[in-house]
Amino acid sequence: MAIGINTSVPAGKQWVYGGSIFRFTNSSFGKTFIGERKPLFLGFNLAIFDDFSDDYQIQINIPGWFVSCNIGIYQYEGDTRTVAEQDLAAIKAVVAPNS
Numbered sequence: 001m002a003i004g005i006n007t008s009v010p011a012g013k014q015w016v017y018g019g020s021i022f023r024f025t026n027s028s029f030g031k032t033f034i035g036e037r038k039p040l041f042l043g044f045n046l047a048i049f050d051d052f053s054d055d056y057q058i059q060i061n062i063p064g065w066f067v068s069c070n071i072g073i074y075q076y077e078g079d080t081r082t083v084a085e086q087d088l089a090a091i092k093a094v095v096a097p098n099s
Contacts, residue, residue, distance in 0.1 A: 003045045003060070004072035018042045019062040025055055 005018035022037040034056055038047050062069050079086065 001047045002074040005042055006070045007066045016041055021060050023056045023058050
């Protein structure tokens, strides 16, 4: 998931921190957190969640000192295998095409 966070930074200030993100799902016990909270920084962030689930929500917490904030969220929906896993699958397809 890619997250872009922008805010107007006052003159003379150097802000880097843009907040945090975490995933959760609703259960009979209330919010059930999936994975761990990840920090976000101003600009472009890439948040990789190892335990993939189709049914989740995200919560983004931004610092209280932000006067305004623009957030863009993009979810990757392609192949989730690593490059090594993709290469191994290609090799297997050539060596043993019917297995």
